[in-house]
Amino acid sequence: MTRQTGAGAPGSPRVAGAPARLAARFSARLEKWLEAERTQLPLWLPVGGVAGVAAWFWLPAPAAWQGFLLLAAALALPGLVFGRGGRIGRAVALFALAAAIGCGLIWWKAARADGAALPHAVVAAFTARIDRVEPLPARASVRLTLHPLMVAPDPRGGAIALPGRIRLTVPLEDAVAGLAPGATLAARARLVPPPSAAVPGAYDYAAVAWFAGIGATGKALAPVRLIAPAPAGGPSLWLADARIALTAHILSELPPGEGGVAAALATGDMGAVTQDDNNAFRNSGLAHLLSVSGLHLTAAVGATMVLALRLLALWPRLALRAPLLLIAAGCGGVVGIAYTLLTGAEVPTVRSLVAALVVLAGIALGREAMTLRLVATGALVCVLFWPESVAGPSFQLSFAAILSIVALHELPWTRRMFEKREEGHVRRLLREVAALLLTGLVVEAALAPIAIFHFHRAGLYGAAANIVAIPLTTFVIMPAEALALLFDSVGLGAAFWWVTGRALALLLAIAHHVGSLPGAVTFVPTMSRLAFASIMAGGLWLALWRTRARLFGLLPVAIGLVMTLAAHPADxxxxxxxxxxxxxxxxxxxxxxxxxxxxxxxxxxxxxxxxxxxxxxxxxxxxxxxxxxxxxxxxxxxxxxxxxxxxxxxxxxxxxxxxxxxxxxxxxxxxxxxxxxxxxxxxxxxxxxxxxxxxxxxxxxxxxxxxxxxxxxxxxxxxxxxxxxxxxxxxxxxxxxxxxxxxxxxxxxxxxx
Incomplete structure (x- = not known):
């Protein structure tokens, strides 16, 4: 019997080899594409870490977390073993390994966090040591973070076991002088466990409190009594006292509205910002100006570098023999660290400081001031040291903003369009305004899904408002306020306070006007986690690749948007x-x-x-x-x-x-x-x-x-x-x-x- 070897025969080599040939062709094209994108591949390591942290927050139980780690291992090991001849296996393996590290880190940090919550509401009298003081003038209260030392007996019998840290709000009329970190007080308060989300989709303070080690919150029911004053000395105590004193001094020099914003810019203390002003900044897309972050650190570090370069260049011998750029970068780093410590060293500020120090290191080494690799390095540091911040809007908003800016200005066509050239003043001004407007629109588009997911709202005029507000804050308000504080040491700061007050009044007017415009805020009540993840994945794909394949990122973005628009909010x-x-x-x-x-x-x-x-x-x-x-x-x-x-x-x-x-x-x-x-x-x-x-x-x-x-x-x-x-x-x-x-x-x- 003769064996059939035609194309239609069941055992035809052509038919049997077709899938293999297609797979080989696809693999070759994929390798060719990854070879063209080889400089971009390291950028996906922090993305893998973020994905691992997000998976831990998203997945519901330890069994699912273990399954994720096993899946990551199943992807990583074969890629490391069999992917030595190409980039596909190594890229998949390293991404999976980064995801496993991210998931393991956040799991480990959550397990070792001492955030055990109070089991039920109690009314307790106790003595405690003050760890932190946050004045809230706009709410006529003071917020204290306390470490309980001794608890009064429970009238119903037994003892009341309080967690290791509690957060207590004290009305101003019940506060006493001398409330400072390290002091010991006696108080009576109604304490409750840190509140979970009131309804699905609302803010879940219980998660934040767990990682902060806060096991109870409450309000003082009677005036607190100071038992022992804060001990003298110590850098942390000195910084806390200096922060409180500086905030009080700023509030005494400016009217309430302008003073609250000025204090937020200088010390990071937002307690004096009124609710109306806060809502205006949020509705106008300017809320980022109130939180000390990359913008404020950039202004402080950049001004220091420029000032140091100009002053050092006045000495010809030093200018010819010393590396002035390196010295100026070092001065900027010192000022950035001091500013971070003065503003309380919150995680968002520390994260911005890390990114700023990475940029300064790049400048000192002669590298480009800001690249996607520097952004990725800052993100990787944050994932390794503060993995819990990945789930918060602060991390997502700050890195989405800087990533979109850098990715936009690294595109060849934007470089050609916005690079400096010999031209008239009018054309140069128009080009710079167009660059600012385009950058603002791209940043708004990048931040909108995050704002919708966390806050269920998105601003429409934020790009236009920021074109005026960011230069006003960076080049007028912050320098004038710094000069006012500096010249106050010799009693000559009044003129600078006047400039600061007028500029802040203009900033507040912009925020209130833009925030009150019809349609300034669009509410989107429902965005699922899956839709948010799809949009974020598509956005990262668009930002991190350089070849035309990046356009495939539009597909998951579109899918996420369709899912969001098609979702029906709860009744x-x-x-x-x-x-x-x-x-x-x-x-x-x-x-x-x-x-x-x-x-x-x-x-x-x-x-x-x-x-x-x-x-x-x-x-x-x-x-x-x-x-x-x-x-x-x-x-x-x-x-x-x-x-x-x-x-x-x-x-x-x-x-x-x-x-x-x-x-x-x-x-x-x-x-x-x-x-x-x-x-x-x-x-x-x-x-x-x-x-x-x-x-x-x-x-x-x-x-x-x-x-x-x-x-x-x-x-x-x-x-x-x-x-x-x-x-x-x-x-x-x-x-x-x-x-x-x-x-x-x-x-x-x-x-x-």
């Missing part, structure tokens, strides 16, 4: 304590259960629903709602379904026959109390018993689903895993909404107060 939010409830109407209007909701909670629930806090209405005013002093019942129409909501809002007992009937007629019941077993709604009972284990809820009605804070926290150390119920208990407390349920909607009588 009902219930906070973890059950006291607050927000209903999102079909037209986007937000209705709150309690009319006396605090500003913070009102803003949080409104922004998650896509509205300004001051636009929220009372649930009593929502069409289809019937409210009394003890409860509210609302009828909500979503698509072709009618939902019945019942919520309690007082601690008083409700008549059982009426309440039992109301529970039976409701699909969802929400309460801050533990409801009895005879209260049986048709779908979900979100009472104190359930919320103790789940935290806040985000309830969607279009496609019925419930998202919990506990599910988003997973089994991280600061999560609600020690509560009465496990995080998964929610699934046993509601069931799928069926067609039979919908039919009963229309047939049952509606409950009325």
């Amino acid at each position: 009902i939010f219930v906070t973890g304590d059950g006291r607050h409830l927000a209903v999102r109407a079909p037209d986007g209007q937000v209705a709150l259960l309690r009319q006396r909701t605090g500003d913070y909670m009102r803003d949080t629930l409104s922004e998650l629903s896509g509205r300004e806090g001051d636009e929220a209405i009372a649930l009593d005013d929502l069409p289809g709602a019937r409210c009394g002093p003890d409860s509210c019942a609302a009828t909500l129409v979503r698509g072709d379904r009618i939902w019945h909501l019942l919520a309690t809002r007082s601690p008083y007992r409700i008549d059982r026959p009426a309440m039992e009937q109301a529970c039976a007629a409701a699909d969802i019941v929400a309460s801050d109390r533990r409801l009895p077993g005879w209260c049986r709604p048709r779908w979900l009972k979100a009472d104190a018993a359930l919320l103790a284990g789940t935290g806040g809820l985000a309830i969607s009605l279009v496609r019925p689903a419930v998202v919990t804070v506990a599910a988003m926290q997973g089994q991280h150390p600061w999560a609600l895993h020690a509560a009465a119920r496990p995080a998964g208990a929610i699934h046993g407390s509601y069931r799928r909404f069926s067609q039979a349920d919908e039919a009963r909607h229309h047939s049952r009588n509606r409950w009325r107060d």
Whole structure:
């Protein structure tokens, strides 16, 4: 029998070898592309570390973290073993290894952090040593970070065990003179565990407190008493005292609004910035000016370098024989370190200092002042020493801004367009303005997804506002303030304070005007973690590659944007304590259960629903709602379904026959109390018993689903895993909404107060 060898034969070598040839061709092209991008490959090492840290925060449990490490090892080992002949295997292996290191680092740091939280709220009298003092003049209070030394006995018997560090807010009228780091005080306060996110998507202070070692927060209930003053001496104590004294001096020289901003620029203390000014800076896209970061360090270091170069160049012998650029870079580094220490050495400032020192080192070595490699080095240092900062908006915003700026100006066409050349003053001015505007637009585009994910808002006019505000702050306000402080030592600073005040008044006017323009802020209530990760991955792909393949990064960016625009925000939010409830109407209007909701909670629930806090209405005013002093019942129409909501809002007992009937007629019941077993709604009972284990809820009605804070926290150390119920208990407390349920909607009588 003759064997077939034609093209259509089952054993044809041509058919069998086609996949292998395609794979070889693809591999060759990939190797050729990586060879062209070989100088960019090291930039992905910090990205791998960031991905590992993000995976630890995203994945819910130790088993998933272990699985991620095993997957990274499974990718790294074969790449190191079999990828010696090309760049593909080595690139994949090193990226996976960096991701494993990032995940392992943050896991290790979280495990060794001493952030054990107070198990429940207590009222305690204690003595404590002050670790940090933060004056908050705008709130008429002082915030203290304390180390408890001794606790008074619990009146109910036993002792009250307090965590190693607590954060206490003391009203100004209850504060005493001498509150300084190292002093010992006696206080009585109501302390609570660091609050988790009120609802899914809100700010989770519990995670921040865990890494800071803070196990309780509270407010003093009586005037504090100073037992022992702060010891004399010590650099840290001297710096803390100098910071407080400098802030007080600045506030005494300028009006309240300008003084608060001036203090924030000089010492990093934002306690004197009023809420209105803070909102104006945030809405106008200028909030970064209030936080000491790369902009402020760049101004301080750059001014020092220029001044040092000009002064040293006045000595001809020194100018001819000494490396003036190296000396000026050293002076700039010293000033940068001093400025960082004076402003409290917060992680964002230290991170900016690291980046600045890397840039100065590059200048000293004769390298280009700012390149993507220097940015990557700064990011890698931050991942290694402060991996927890990766999950915060400060790290993401600062590095996204500098990465977008450097990546834009390293492109060949931008170099050709914006490089200096012989031309008239008008053309040069227009070219520089165009460069600033383009840079501002690119930075706004890079920062918008981060602002939406963390703050549920994005500014529209930030690029235009920054064109004026950044030069005004860098070249007028900060130099004038520095000169004012310098000449105050000889009593001649009044003229410079006048200039500083007028410039700050202009900056505040810009912030308030831009922030109040129609459409200045766009609210985007929902961006999933997957959509955010997709946009960030696409943005990094666009920024870090140099060949045309970087354009493939537009695809994940587009996917993330489509996912965000297609997402439907939750219809009902219930906070973890059950006291607050927000209903999102079909037209986007937000209705709150309690009319006396605090500003913070009102803003949080409104922004998650896509509205300004001051636009929220009372649930009593929502069409289809019937409210009394003890409860509210609302009828909500979503698509072709009618939902019945019942919520309690007082601690008083409700008549059982009426309440039992109301529970039976409701699909969802929400309460801050533990409801009895005879209260049986048709779908979900979100009472104190359930919320103790789940935290806040985000309830969607279009496609019925419930998202919990506990599910988003997973089994991280600061999560609600020690509560009465496990995080998964929610699934046993509601069931799928069926067609039979919908039919009963229309047939049952509606409950009325």
